[in-house]
Amino acid sequence: MSVDGVEMRFGGIVALAGVSFDVGRRQICGLIGPNGSGKTTLFNCISGIYRATKGGIAFNGTPVTGLPRHRMIGLGIGRTFQNVALFRSMTVRQNMLVGAHTSGRSGFIANALRLPAVRAEEHAANARADELIELLGLSHVAEDIVAGLPFGWQKRVELGRALIARP
Numbered sequence: 430m431s432v433d434g435v436e437m438r439f440g441g442i443v444a445l446a447g448v449s450f451d452v453g454r455r456q457i458c459g460l461i462g463p464n465g466s467g468k469t470t471l472f473n474c475i476s477g478i479y480r481a482t483k484g485g486i487a488f489n490g491t492p493v494t495g496l497p498r499h500r501m502i503g504l505g506i507g508r509t510f511q512n513v514a515l516f517r518s519m520t521v522r523q524n525m526l527v528g529a530h531t532s533g534r535s536g537f538i539a540n541a542l543r544l545p546a547v548r549a550e551e552h553a554a555n556a557r558a559d560e561l562i563e564l565l566g567l568s569h570v571a572e573d574i575v576a577g578l579p580f581g582w583q584k585r586v587e588l589g590r591a592l593i594a595r596p
């Protein structure tokens with residue numbers, strides 16, 4: 430990932446002033462800074478929630494600036510949110526499965542008719558959800574509604590929802 434001269438202004442507030450860095454393949458990179466220094470704003474620019482007022486962001490050589498948000502995961506960019514953004518009335522498993530829909534290839538008609546390919550995709554997504562539920566230590570609450578879970582567990586559900594698409 431290559432972030433090049435990214436600037437983000439909110440009216441008079443300059444939240445990001447010319448941020449540039451590269452993250453290599455398989456590199457693990459942490460971003461630290463005091464409250465209000467612009468970390469979340471940068472993640473929002475990278476994932477397309479905000480459009481940077483200047484500069485460019487590229488992933489695997491593809492410019493992502495201005496790309497619709499729903500295309501991000503197709504490129505391999507997943508994310509979680511500082512304040513969790515789950516579907517509160519849905520279960521742990523259902524929330525995770527939402528993240529899997531982009532890996533499905535079948536279209537609207539195939540889904541409406543529940544063709545075998547659709548069932549195979551659903552089966553694969555459920556198997557992947559099972560793996561992640563186990564990995565994240567959520568087996569005992571897999572069928573529980575997320576709204577009632579402690580914050581830390583909700584964070585894990587979000588991580589699962591991001592990972593299920595294999596970002």
Ligand SMILES: Nc1ncnc2c1ncn2[C@@H]1O[C@H](COP(=O)(O)OP(=O)(O)OP(=O)(O)O)[C@@H](O)[C@H]1O
Pocket residue numbers: 439442443444462463464465466467468469470471511
């Ligand atoms: N939507 C917005 N409209 C106006 N100002 C904003 C907006 N989002 C962020 N800001 C401002 O941009 C600056 C950076 O905020 P940001 O939330 O990115 O910081 P942060 O590093 O994530 O902070 P924290 O450690 O508290 O999570 C702050 O001054 C904040 O008030």
Ligand SMILES: [Mg+2]
Pocket residue numbers: 468469470511
């Ligand atoms: Mg933040």
